[in-house]
Amino acid sequence: MKNLTFLVLTFITIVAVGQEHSHRSSRSLTFPDIPGYKSIKTDLHMHTVFSDGNVWPNIRVQEALRDNLDVISLTEHLEYQPHSEDIPHPDRNRSYEIALQEAKDHDLLIVHGSEITRDAPMGHNNAVFIEDANPILQDKAENAFAEAKKQNAFVFWNHPAWYAQNPNGNPILSEFQKKRIKKGELHGIEVINMTDYAEESLALALENNLTIMGTSDVHGLIDWDYTEKGNHRPITLVFAKEKSLPSVKEALFAGRTVAVYNDLMVGREEFLMPLLQASLKVEKATYAGNSNVLEIAVSNVTSSDLFFQNESEYTFYDSSPVFEIGAGETKTLHLKTLERKTSVDLKLKALGCFVAPKVQPVVTWMVPTKQ
Amino acid sequence: MKNLTFLVLTFITIVAVGQEHSHRSSRSLTFPDIPGYKSIKTDLHMHTVFSDGNVWPNIRVQEALRDNLDVISLTEHLEYQPHSEDIPHPDRNRSYEIALQEAKDHDLLIVHGSEITRDAPMGHNNAVFIEDANPILQDKAENAFAEAKKQNAFVFWNHPAWYAQNPNGNPILSEFQKKRIKKGELHGIEVINMTDYAEESLALALENNLTIMGTSDVHGLIDWDYTEKGNHRPITLVFAKEKSLPSVKEALFAGRTVAVYNDLMVGREEFLMPLLQASLKVEKATYAGNSNVLEIAVSNVTSSDLFFQNESEYTFYDSSPVFEIGAGETKTLHLKTLERKTSVDLKLKALGCFVAPKVQPVVTWMVPTKQ
């Protein structure tokens, strides 16, 4: 039964100003653009009933809209088909087609994709930006990769650290992968899969010039796996020249990404640094009364809570050098400049962000002051 | 990727005692038994990808477990199969079989069911406790009902007030239904479907001795349709001799039900009255100091907020005669008895409950006092 407009239409929230402290960000993801590029929010690894997932493709589209994503891909296992008794489906493109139909009236781009699935050492790999999923289903894995390349697909290695395929939980680049990379058939690597971050995967990405990826790999419901626990789904921020599929594809091949999971951001220095710079916006900087204490108001314009450590030349007047700025929050930092400066460098280490294993970026904001 | 035990294992909530007022009940449904019967929580109307729903049957089982239900039925449309391109499935029992498998390690009973679907005046009908869904798929609706009867199914009319099948939004008993009732082929009627309650449907139930039903009729996600809006799904409380499928079936045929949606409870007087009596538990009753003011502590042991109006012989000392007791909450009522009584009758009208259109039950608790 489809009923009329539901009983509850609107709710005008009346909240006392300034009394809310806790960082209750919504599930909606937001990140600022960086100089020269749009920051495109993508999740390029998920499943539906067309492989081993539990929902129809339209639910994945609706989840993505709730999460404010720009681009998704439904990457069904080509080889693993536990629902084949009920969904015999010779055509492996159906999941994509249904999602495309569901998304047609929304501002959400659907990337055609598939998962090529093997045991270790090859493991699991996603081919996205494919043209036809059916010919990628091959007995020999090498042929599957060759076909993906023929289709100009972007291919990335999924959860390389997975302990089920590797008792140490450390990712190891096998001869298979080395050959694929050499042949231009493997272009990226997940450093965040589901809730899991492996810093050794990040090392592999940097050493082998692979694009850094973060994905939800969702099989059930985003709500149950992430939202109801207060988490966001992991995503890959792709820095594209415009919001279009060709542009996103170009950026992925060029390695312009940052993987994000809540307050964890992992990416190459050249992209993570400008992202952080844009994420924390200096609102104003004025001296307090007759003092030499500089008040700098900064806003976190992202949907992620951010943790920083002061590394400026000057110490804070009244707060710990280690602090959090919640998603959407504005804070005032007080720098003891000892004399009145016309401009100061605010230098902050982003404690939850990594440009290499254990290496946190230090970002500098040049702050002109008002006297 | 299946990861290890998730990072967040447990969370010890530290909440200041007595400082929480708002009735933040969980999604878990709870209702007390009534004298002679178990109160069985059932949802006997829902859909999956096997008709026009959007999830695999295992999700329906997991939703039911989260809602603390006892019994569910997946009632796929036999005739309406929008996913037939991908799920050709000649066997209409698959949805049931998959749910059964998913539920096998849990304390959740699965009822085999199907929806027989036609335009007005016949409309939509659920046959539950069937043996085989396939033979119920018939060209002639009469034959479908006859087959359901042959299988000893319990059959109920879905959302009779649906304005899409009836521009006035008022349920009308057609010749078709009258004949089905007469032949013992139609036994129940939904008075609550999704978020909708129609008091004229209740009138039809009472006039025609049909079992009163409430169902979610869910197609998407329970979380999106109900939970995230702070609502529970609608259910039918079935008063069964024991928690077993035969016992639930017997109770449905005997008409022992109350339909519940949040604070709305609709049922025959003989079942709704004892349910309310058990729902509000008198904890203790003592006189305050040297006064003639009797303090009666009452607890709402259900998962529904309840609204009452005092209809006792005595007025309240310090509160409105109209009051709410939230799910799980205990309140102290103060009765001005003018002299010290050894026992008083607490009479309350349940404002959100109906035993007939616009008729709210008045329940009496005989309360012995401590002097």
Added chain:
Amino acid sequence: MKNLTFLVLTFITIVAVGQEHSHRSSRSLTFPDIPGYKSIKTDLHMHTVFSDGNVWPNIRVQEALRDNLDVISLTEHLEYQPHSEDIPHPDRNRSYEIALQEAKDHDLLIVHGSEITRDAPMGHNNAVFIEDANPILQDKAENAFAEAKKQNAFVFWNHPAWYAQNPNGNPILSEFQKKRIKKGELHGIEVINMTDYAEESLALALENNLTIMGTSDVHGLIDWDYTEKGNHRPITLVFAKEKSLPSVKEALFAGRTVAVYNDLMVGREEFLMPLLQASLKVEKATYAGNSNVLEIAVSNVTSSDLFFQNESEYTFYDSSPVFEIGAGETKTLHLKTLERKTSVDLKLKALGCFVAPKVQPVVTWMVPTKQ
């Protein structure tokens, strides 16, 4: 130490639209004006360290500003001075003077007041709009009332039902009060004091033409007594020609008030009915699709949750006749008009409101429809 602007300046809440159901109104009180009058929010009964309260008068002013009140009075007991060891204060006007000073830069009016305090049967009485508290302190209660009258004070009887002064908890009009009323020295009566509502006090108000009052009678902190429990403080809504002290005084003498505590509103029919009419605003009314089901969107523009029961000629299509509209919430009601009307009467009984003991007002909204 006065520190700089605090660290946390602002917080931009990002809340998903339409996902919040629970009525989380703020502590800020809001009520609409009624035809011909401003609805002035007053609390005319409270205490500070200058009698038996626990805070300096400036805290009472700050609490009132947080609650969005328009008018307050600090009504110190003239006779009961438990802090006299530390505050010998011969001048009983100090509490008023300090509050006046604190409020001077805010849009909050301070009424000069005092509490005249005796045992039963006289009990406690507030004189507000006095000129000088000192001469009201008299050995003989009669003289205190006479002096209050001489100052043209508005005088009301506090918590007449108090069981400490009356074991039955029922208010009794003594000879003393009768004489005061006759002499024009007693003009109002509290029907709500603290969290307590006594319907017999309402009866006395109506029988004796006394102004209906609601007050917090706060001694400790509003936050601890009300806010942290999710309650508002009780207030008296005064319907004044303008927001000014003379106008409020005139309205009090004229009996133009409604006492409000959360969802409980108590007042004379001639004032409570227009208040309710203004509180529920019809936003629009249109017919759904091709049906005869009329969708009426209504908004609760007050800070109180409101409970209604449908008493219209037409039943609701899809919801219980008993419903709540939270503070600030908009709901759509669906009326089954059976044919398309150009206008309908929406008649609702306000279940939590009283114009006499146990008598709930029924309010009619004439609703023109859009075809």
Added chain:
Amino acid sequence: MKNLTFLVLTFITIVAVGQEHSHRSSRSLTFPDIPGYKSIKTDLHMHTVFSDGNVWPNIRVQEALRDNLDVISLTEHLEYQPHSEDIPHPDRNRSYEIALQEAKDHDLLIVHGSEITRDAPMGHNNAVFIEDANPILQDKAENAFAEAKKQNAFVFWNHPAWYAQNPNGNPILSEFQKKRIKKGELHGIEVINMTDYAEESLALALENNLTIMGTSDVHGLIDWDYTEKGNHRPITLVFAKEKSLPSVKEALFAGRTVAVYNDLMVGREEFLMPLLQASLKVEKATYAGNSNVLEIAVSNVTSSDLFFQNESEYTFYDSSPVFEIGAGETKTLHLKTLERKTSVDLKLKALGCFVAPKVQPVVTWMVPTKQ
């Protein structure tokens, strides 16, 4: 009016297990004992109407009980008496006496104290554990300190970084203070006052062997300054041989303290390290399946959220090396030990804690494993 037991007595919260992620700790403070000492929660700097505060002393006692404090001191300014028009009070011990009376039935110790108040360079100083406040009121500051010493008081310098007394906001040790320290008349220094932490004050404490203090310095309401913003009040954890006033005094003179404000903890290494060690409790450590991935469940048994960075020999399998454990939360960390160990060292840097300016302690937990 004192009413009967309030209407709302109890509320049984029904919360779905495992679904709450956010760290909603209560206002109640909790910290574990350390080897050899009780961890005593103290706030030794606050004001009431007896100097420039806004509440009666009983409110300070009730606030402390809500915050679960063990010891408080009301440190009224001896010299600054803005309420003297109304409270002439020749006896400066009244605030203490009233608090003592209010606390007598509770497990809260009251320390007799006073604030000695001057302009820079001397500034503000608290003398606690005094015997009589009156003789400490002296024209010459030197005499006030001498009298405090005569009474065997513990004296600490308040908010040394206060920019109102010092335009740079940097604490400077004047000749006055140096002389006081030399004469044994100044023993401690606030490194946290209100919401303010000054790392230069910590440097002064370490250089001059002064006891590290954190205080609320509250004048208004704890609820408004801290609780409603989601903050705790700052406190000094005192490591005493037992919970008694002499024991707390001994510990203060011995410098056994850690100042705490929310997730910021500041103290000498010899006390902060064992406090952290006790704060994070290893619940169990087992290897996952057949892997070499060690699962270590750790619980934060404090009321403060804690931030850590992994500095162990081994990297985490599936999470960032930087992580938060909320107050009361249990998390499972996964260490990649590459082979099965019988015991591992878990080394974590406490990012929000300081043993010297910018120096965060690294704590090691020796963790035996279960094979």
